[in-house]
Amino acid sequence: MLTVENDDFGLEEVTLFADLILPVPVRQLFTYRVPRVFNAAIKNGARVVVPFGKNRVVTGVVAHIHTTPPSRYQAKYIGELLDDEPLVTPYQIALFNWIADYYLCSVGEVLNVALPSGLKITSQSKIQYNPDFEYFDLLTEEEAGLLEEIKKYQSLTYEEVGKRVGDQNINHVIKSLIGKRAVILYEEVREKYKPKIQKKVKLTGRYETRENLMELIGQLDKTPKQQEVVMRYMSQVPIQNDPYANRTGLEKSFFTQNEEISDSALSTLIKKGVFEEFEVTVSRFAEVKPDFTAGINIKLTTAQQRAFDEIINLFQEKDTVLLHGVTGSGKTEVYIHLAQQVLESGSQVLFLLPEIALTTQIVVRLKKVFGDKLGIYHSKFSDNERVEVWKGVVSGQFQLVVGVRSAIFLPFDALGLIIVDEEHESSYKQYDPAPRYHARDVSIVAAQHQQAKVLLGSATPALESYYQALNGRYGLVKLTERFGKASMPEFVLIDTKQERKTKKMKYEFSSVLVEELRETLARNEQSIIFQNRRGYSSYLQCEECGWIGECENCAVSLTYHQKDAELRCHYCGHKEEVPKFCPGCGSTKVRTVGFGTEKLEDQLKIFFPTARVARMDLDTTRAKNAYKEMIEDIEQGNVDILVGTQMISKGLDFENVSMVGVFDADRMIHFPDLRSTERAFQLITQVSGRAGRRADRKGRVLIQTGNTNQKILQKIIANDYEGMYAEEIVEREQFKYPPFTRLIKLTVRHLEQSVARQGAEKLTHLLMEKMGEDRVLGPQPPLVERIRNRFLFDILIKLEREKVNFKAAKTFILEKVTDILTDKTLKGADVTIDVDCL
Template sequence: MQIAENDDFGSEEITLFADLILPVPVAQLFTYRVPRVINPFIKNGARVVVPFGKNRVVTGVVAKIHQTPPTKYQARYIAELLDDEPLVTPYQIELFHWIADYYLCTVGEVLNVALPSGLKITSQSKIQYNPDFEYYDLLTEEEANLLEEIKKYQSLTYEEVEKRVGATNINHIIKSLIGKRAIILFEEVKEKYKPKVLKKVKLNGRFETRENLMELIAQLDKFPKQQEIIMSYVSQVPIQNVPYSNRAGLEKSFFTQNEAFSDSALSTLIKKGTLEEFEVTVSRFADVAPDFSEGTNIHLTTAQQRAFDEIITQFQSKDTVLLHGVTGSGKTEVYINLAQQVLASGSQVLFLLPEIALTTQIVVRLKKVFGDKLGIYHSKFSDNERVEVWKGVVSGQFQLVVGVRSAIFLPFDSLGLIIVDEEHESSYKQYDPAPRYHARDVAIVAAQRQQAKVLLGSATPALESYYQALNGRYGFVQLLERYGKANLPEFVLIDTKKERKSKKMKFEFSSVLINELQEALNRNEQSIVFQNRRGYSSYLQCEECGWIGECENCAVSLTYHQKDAELRCHYCGHKEKVPKLCPGCSSTKVRTVGFGTEKLEDQLKIFFPTARIARMDLDTTRAKNAYKEMIEDIEQGNVDILVGTQMISKGLDFENVSTVGVFDADRMIHFPDLRSAERAFQLITQVSGRAGRRADRKGRVLIQTGNPSQKILQKIITNDYIGMYEEEIKERENFKYPPFTRLIKLTVKHFDQTTALQSAQKLTQLLLEKMGEDRVLGPQPPLVERIRNRFLFDILIKLEREKVNFRAAKAFILEKVTDILTDKTLKGTDVTIDVDCL
């Protein structure tokens, strides 16, 4: 519904104002005047289009309707109401405000991330002839010709005008016509979302009777191509046996995409009215249609049933329950049974996964049980597909949604259960842009607001979650048996130092690992090779002068990608061609250092030339269906060895995988990070869980390391999660790290290094005045101290959980950050705030 600002609405009616959430990083709501013509229709949660600033048009969400005009500025009119019924629920608006408050960002930033871009509005300048224009004698010939072209159409974009007049530089003519008031420029607002429309054809109703149909076919004897189309239509649509089937028609593409049929013959039949063309709006999720061939009953083992019953019991007194189930124990079957019970009660279920890769296998299993009640929501889907899920949740079409972290923002109104699978995964944390939220923690808050329950599941829980479970805040259930009596894999630690000394290493592979991979191939079994670094090698280095290829925007070396002959920065995306000679000394001795998944893939092809080798990492799975196709290949036995990064470690279930090789364990363990030991345990345990998932075969996991005696490796090979937890939790307590404190990281950024340091030092001093040296650490440069040409300095703030008023502390931090951002002597400084940063 579009409204003009100068509409005359009559003074006796009430004047309404609306506080709007706009997708801009400003810490306030914006009050707009509601045109009286839409007073009866506007509701909280509806989207509106409003002018913002000088030339912008943005989509806002109505947060509150009232009768109080703003005191500091003149309220502008809402330009357009987009929704008859709200697409954003009161629960969501409340949650958006909580996220903004907790994570120290603006509610507009939350809206910008939460709302699919397909639900936002774009504006595009268009040109229209001014019907009041009379002074044609003032126009040049060029201007008159252009004006005549514009008059032929109601309105044209710049591009359309250029195409029609055959000119590429029309700006000066347009500017002159505007000055002479011959044309009008206006903003045409368009919604990005477009329903998927299917073109269909059906037989004219008069031919539905047998007599008329036979007569038509006889008449077309002289036109065999037209007759062939009609005969094919009748063979596909049984109009004689099922009289109403003709109404549904047949997809037009059945004819247009088949070379056997003539396009001109089809067009003729449509023009004559023999066939009628029409359109229907369809869902984009036809590819996940239900498949009931295997039945919908999930039969739980004794151990699974025991875990299921314990979870139900725990939910009587706890809102959140942690399920600690070993890899391959069948947690998914427990999740499905819980979801069935919740849906049967009339409530909704949200199933969160850390990686898009995981959705492929799980969706196949879930759609057999839940059919068209299931919605899927992740970033590989198009804007239109995500909008359909959003609207499907609002309408009640999708009662169960499977998605990655952004699915937490969907407009649920009757949530009964949120399942957070692999709850320990760092993928649930968003780092850029704001809000820098953790989906697991937001899920717990979202559930509280809807009186729902939360189930956290993992074979290697986050230390914080395990701590909360042991201390009674969460319920706690264990599932320590593998499904189908399968055994946990056997571990082998390979000493790469000894292998190198005895010259048994071949490239990056030990002789032990090569032999194991060969034996798996001989048995027609599959293997996984895990290396948590993509690309061919870490970097290029000159043997003569020591030159290393570095990013021009970031303080980091460029990763070598052999397939595309490129050096790439994994921080800012900068790319360079590989130099033929050293840029420093012109030497030809430029060599690769380190290795990534691409290099391991190439080396495996040398060792096993007849093996079918695939690679799963960010570079090979960019396309929408790349995950799905690769997983199908592995399941169908078309891949012998899979090389991949951490995305292969999470929940994938391939029953023919017997061998897993782990590279670079030492780098994971010794990475300079608070969580390095915990994450190494989680990552290696998770990837090892892909091996030996059949009862008749025990898997083997081979870990290459320069120091097999490391404590954490011993705990991994004995599956001693509790031992790892006890050691790590003591360290956390001694050094005042989570879960005993909350951490907030402030990153100060500036294009000038000196100004960045001055800003960081000043901010640190402001914080120290109230917080003290025990709580404020820094400033210090991070591991990568320059990204996208801006120099970085980190300040880490530790706040004790029991002694500190967290809300008051955050308000103080925000106040001091604002002081820095508004300091004219530090102009250009930016500060990002990351609450619960590690």
């Protein structure tokens, strides 16, 4: 039925309703009524502010506008329309819906991850004095005092009121004041994003003529400080040659931050009307002028040119191409040439990287070629910076964006190419919160939505990607030689068992590795030590009773961090002081067990006291610019030895690094995981690729292992990816694992172990009834069976790619998960769904 309402002139007007995507974990859209004042302006993709629940205000995105009121509830009104033009495109809404459908989550959860928090609205309850209140004699002394405080500041938040009166327990007083109508409670809504404002000054219009300007300078002879301000302005703004240059003015900070110029002199000139102040909105990103010769000067080698041509030819018939290039083969140069070609055609390019550290190094190169067309998007940027990139993509300012996995959500409308560098990296997979998506796979779908192409690049491709390439779904291009005639590094396997037998081990270092480090330092070359475990040591243990420090919230040992003198859980963030005595028996014999990057850093400083040792891991790179500063130090030769976790393995290019040492290779190889062999090959090969990237020196890679005869190590030394693939793919097919099946992991969680187990067993039974025992494995506790005080049980579902209707299977799984969540005997149970989990 068409709903109408009368306006002030007696004309009938259609009442509109909008279906909104709200950032909540509920699998439905929410219908709100559109206020008549917004009828002409509201559009699909615009952000709106709406009330949700009792006291919440949230930001939603308009998905659909129509005239049908909801049948099951009374529609609330949209509170505010935030956008004149939509900030979310139809393409994005379609992509959000696909992600929600494929990864079995709500579209609201996708929106919550996709939209930068700076584009969301925060609501905050505030208390305001009611000017109509008259009954002061009804107030208690405490209420009257609080009311006076609120009147003084006009309005205050709950927290601010508590701080002002020094009483945190003031809820009962506020409640009483509301009841007596002495105060008004309201929601103050504000948008987090604030544009960066720059204060500038310029000469007023009358001084834009040469005659008036010369007259002014003459008048200021008696006030030399003021004359100096005008002369300095003229030195920066060529007003005598170009009067229009005055219109853009000069940053006020040019004067205020210059010690030689008097602030008061500038202020006086502003008061006299000689200068005027004004404000402009500026970008938060430093402008880098493009070097138009940079792209031309990147000369492709014969092998790179051949790869480039093959990619272009394959894109004629394939939407996705895999570039399999050995470490140091110069894949980035090929990427740059492809991006240039796409941008020249008028399309956009998205360049995905797995690690923020990589953006630091590659952006410098890309900026020289693409200048201000380039945007950067990752989590180390502030909310405001990410909003500027988002809006820059909408406006067309940024035609090429470099970013990590979340950049796939940006509002592109003319994508021509998506480059996924190091496509094998697990960092492209999001595990928490939902959506638990894989950016590589979403990129392929996003490209299909926009008729774009995808280039996957890696020295060690994911088995699934290589399988698709060999079977013709993707194109395959190979780069088998290093750039600039550099040779592949030489490998040395160090038998740690033998070293221990002969007592040559020094702490965790073999004598061979220590000597190699010493020789590398003597040649003024740099080294990398790779250990895929941060912290000082794995855990603390009592030698007397065997006590081990464990997290109170998770079933995992606490990692010892010496620098902060604390035990830390890497799952929930719980921290404890290091005990002086064993909590179990009181003994003082509490020792560290195992070793992490922090411990290796300390030991290296003991071996080589004059060496400059740096550490790159999650603990040392938390600050926004930490990556950039550390990489600059390494490039400038201020670091002799770099110790790091897997973040140092991913595409970093340091030409003076000639030696790489790999610790604990056995732990990577024998980790209880389906992909342990594949990932060990990838990690060790990638980190080895950091050595010897210059043609005039051969790199060396030293691997410490307890078994030098392991087949995977021989394949790493021979750079035999195809041999590793051939063996792994046979096992995958035999045991029905990807790429021959799709895997979905269900994790049942509860505060009580018995309820979690009961829920998992019940869900397993419901699934097996239709899917069969061969496809449903479990339930069983994961390696870490308790996280944040919740007990976990995993169920693994294998679905054959050829035999099973994947969409129907997921619908069935979702139905059975809903049965568990609504089961009153399992109250409080939670189920997370991870599609393509491994």
